[in-house]
Amino acid sequence: MPTEATSDLLLRPADRDDLAAVADLHLQVRTAAVPAMPPVVYDAAFVREYVESWDLSTHELWLGERDGSLLGYAMVHDDWLHSLYVAPAEQGSGIGSALLDLAKGLRPGGFCLWVFESNEPARAFYRHHGLVDLETTDGSGNPERAPEVRMAWPGEDPLAFLRGLVDDVDAQLGDLLARRVALTRAIQPYRTTSGRDRGREAEIAREMARRAPVLGPERLARIVDVIVTESLDAGRG
Numbered sequence: 001m002p003t004e005a006t007s008d009l010l011l012r013p014a015d016r017d018d019l020a021a022v023a024d025l026h027l028q029v030r031t032a033a034v035p036a037m038p039p040v041v042y043d044a045a046f047v048r049e050y051v052e053s054w055d056l057s058t059h060e061l062w063l064g065e066r067d068g069s070l071l072g073y074a075m076v077h078d079d080w081l082h083s084l085y086v087a088p089a090e091q092g093s094g095i096g097s098a099l100l101d102l103a104k105g106l107r108p109g110g111f112c113l114w115v116f117e118s119n120e121p122a123r124a125f126y127r128h129h130g131l132v133d134l135e136t137t138d139g140s141g142n143p144e145r146a147p148e149v150r151m152a153w154p155g156e157d158p159l160a161f162l163r164g165l166v167d168d169v170d171a172q173l174g175d176l177l178a179r180r181v182a183l184t185r186a187i188q189p190y191r192t193t194s195g196r197d198r199g200r201e202a203e204i205a206r207e208m209a210r211r212a213p214v215l216g217p218e219r220l221a222r223i224v225d226v227i228v229t230e231s232l233d234a235g236r237g
């Protein structure tokens, strides 16, 4: 049943003429969301130029309107819900849910999104709608330098969707392990002592624990031990 707030909500695909209003709404939402979201680091002109550069043949942008006023938008690109924004005064009225349902319809197989770790209202909203937490970053990869959480809506076949994500990561891990073995092998002729250098391995595990705190130094020490043992063995082969 549509609620009173959503019964007269119109969802429609955006066209180029809508992009300036979308940029304005984006800036308005981001300003009102501080401190749950960090302040935008770029100036308004840059944000407008960025939004106006979206290619709407590949960036599926949908608007939520009532009486011709833009109240929210969602943009889906590849298998990502790139953005979902609702005007501050309309939050909690069902527009976000309507846009999220639309995104699920556009990507029935599942999609991911990034949300600021500090944005607890948004995270609770997504959890309520069946999204699950994946990894957390330290924020070094975004302009705000603020930690983010990757969340996923695992779609109609969650096992298949999440296995697809596992396969992507394992492909990267396989490439990294191949590079790792090659380096272990290349170093060996330059060693001045024989046998394992446990101090160096402990240092490697500590550095990894800084990047993957979820595993912690002890588990990572065991993982490094297996990697080094198998790399030395493969390098001899």
Ligand SMILES: O=C(O)C(=O)C[C@]1(C(=O)O)C=C[C@@H](O)C=C1
Residues within 6 Å of the ligand: 183, 184, 187, 188, 191, 195, 196, 197, 198, 200, 201, 204, 228, 231
């Ligand atoms: O750094 C070294 O001395 C190496 O031989 C490389 C390496 C490694 O693969 O990282 C391998 C064995 C040592 O125990 C420590 C580290």
